[in-house]
Amino acid sequence: MKPKRKNKSVVSRTLEKKKAKIKFKKPKITTGPNYDLKKHGVTQSILQQWLACRLACKYSLQGWRSTGLKVALEFGSLFHNLLEKQYKAIINNKKELNIDYELNKWSKEILKTYPDNQTVNDMMVKIKILWENYFVQWKEDYKRAWVGVETKFDVKYNGVRLRGMRDGLYRCKKTGSLWLLETKTYSDVNEQTMSDRLLFDFQNLFYITATEEELKEDVKGVLYNIIVKPRHRLGKKETYKEFYSRLKDVIPQDLDKYFVRFEVPYGKKRKEHFKKELNNILFYFNDWFYNNMEPTFRSSTYTCLGKIACSFLKACAQMSMTGYERRNDLMEELGGLK
Numbered sequence: 001m002k003p004k005r006k007n008k009s010v011v012s013r014t015l016e017k018k019k020a021k022i023k024f025k026k027p028k029i030t031t032g033p034n035y036d037l038k039k040h041g042v043t044q045s046i047l048q049q050w051l052a053c054r055l056a057c058k059y060s061l062q063g064w065r066s067t068g069l070k071v072a073l074e075f076g077s078l079f080h081n082l083l084e085k086q087y088k089a090i091i092n093n094k095k096e097l098n099i100d101y102e103l104n105k106w107s108k109e110i111l112k113t114y115p116d117n118q119t120v121n122d123m124m125v126k127i128k129i130l131w132e133n134y135f136v137q138w139k140e141d142y143k144r145a146w147v148g149v150e151t152k153f154d155v156k157y158n159g160v161r162l163r164g165m166r167d168g169l170y171r172c173k174k175t176g177s178l179w180l181l182e183t184k185t186y187s188d189v190n191e192q193t194m195s196d197r198l199l200f201d202f203q204n205l206f207y208i209t210a211t212e213e214e215l216k217e218d219v220k221g222v223l224y225n226i227i228v229k230p231r232h233r234l235g236k237k238e239t240y241k242e243f244y245s246r247l248k249d250v251i252p253q254d255l256d257k258y259f260v261r262f263e264v265p266y267g268k269k270r271k272e273h274f275k276k277e278l279n280n281i282l283f284y285f286n287d288w289f290y291n292n293m294e295p296t297f298r299s300s301t302y303t304c305l306g307k308i309a310c311s312f313l314k315a316c317a318q319m320s321m322t323g324y325e326r327r328n329d330l331m332e333e334l335g336g337l338k
C-alpha cells in the first residue's frame with residue numbers, strides 16, 4: 001500500500017518552486033550605471049535596502065546619490081577605517097597607526113566639502129578618546145588567531161553572486177571554531193533588545209552563509225563589536241583642548257558603556273531557516289529587478305526617518321531628483337561592478 005501523503009498547500013508548492021535555481025531574464029530597461037544582477041551579484045546592503053523600500057533600492061541601483069555629505073555617517077565610517085588599518089597592522093606585525101596624523105588628514109579632506117569646523121572638531125575629539133581606549137578594552141584582539149581582516153568574499157549561492165567584505169574572521173583558540181567579527185557604531189545600545197535582534201540579524205547570517213560556502217567550513221557565530229558614540233557636548237566656554245581633557249577623565253571610567261560586544265552563536269536550525277528565507281528573497285528580488293524594478297510599494301514612514309533619515313527623503317518629498325547626481329560607485333569598496 002502506498003503511504004498516505006498530505007495534500008500540499010498552494011503556498012508550499014509555490015515555495016518549492018522558489019527553491020529551484022534562480023533563472024535570470026534579460027533586463028527590459030536600462031537599470032542604472034551598469035548594474036546587472038546576473039553579472040554583478042548582490043550585497044547584503046542591496047537586499048536589505050530592497051526589503052526596506054523598493055524605491056530607495058531602485059534609486060541606489062540606478063546610481064543616484066545625494067550631493068550633500070551625510071555627516072552623521074562620517075563618525076562610524078572614519079572609526080571603521082581606522083580600525084581596518086590597525087587590525088591589518090596587527091596581523092602583519094606592522095607599526096601602530098598614528099591617530100593624530102590620521103585625524104588631521106581626514107579633517108583636511110572633509111573640510112573641503114563640509115566646512116563646519118565645530119562638527120569636525122567635535123568628531124575628532126570623540127574619536128581620539130575612543131581610539132585611545134578601544135585597545136585598552138579589547139587587548140585580547142592582539143592575541144586573536146586572525147584568519148583575515150577586511151577580506152572580500154564573492155561566492156555563488158543558488159546561482160547568484162553574494163558579495164561583501166568581512167570586518168574580521170578568526171579561530172577560537174580553545175575550540176578551533178571559526179567566528180566572524182563585525183563592527184558597528186551606535187548612539188545608544190539597549191542590551192536586551194540588541195541581543196534578541198542579533199539572533200536573526202540579516203547581515204550576520206548573510207556573511208555566515210557566504211563564508212561557509214567559500215570555506216566549506218562551519219562558522220560558529222559572530223562577535224558583534226559595538227562602539228557607542230559619547231553624547232558629551234562642548235561647554236559654552238570650553239576649548240576643544242579642555243573638552244578633550246574632560247572626556248579623558250570620564251570615558252576610561254566607563255569603558256563597558258562605550259565598547260560593547262555580543263558573542264552571537266548561530267546553530268544549524270537558525271542557519272537553515274535563514275537559507276530558506278534568503279532563497280525566497282533572491283527569488284523575489286530577481287523577479288523585481290528584471291521586471292523594470294517597479295516600485296510596487298514604498299516604505300512606511302519608519303524607514304524614511306529611521307535611525308538616520310533616508311538619503312532619498314528629499315527626492316520623495318519633492319518628487320524630483322534635484323540635489324542628487326548619478327555616480328558609478330556601486331559596490332566600490334568591493335572593486336566595483338566587475
Ligand code: SF4
Binds near residue numbers: 054055056305313316
Ligand atoms: S524617503 Fe522613504 S519612501 Fe522615499 S525612498 Fe526613502 S525610504 Fe523609500
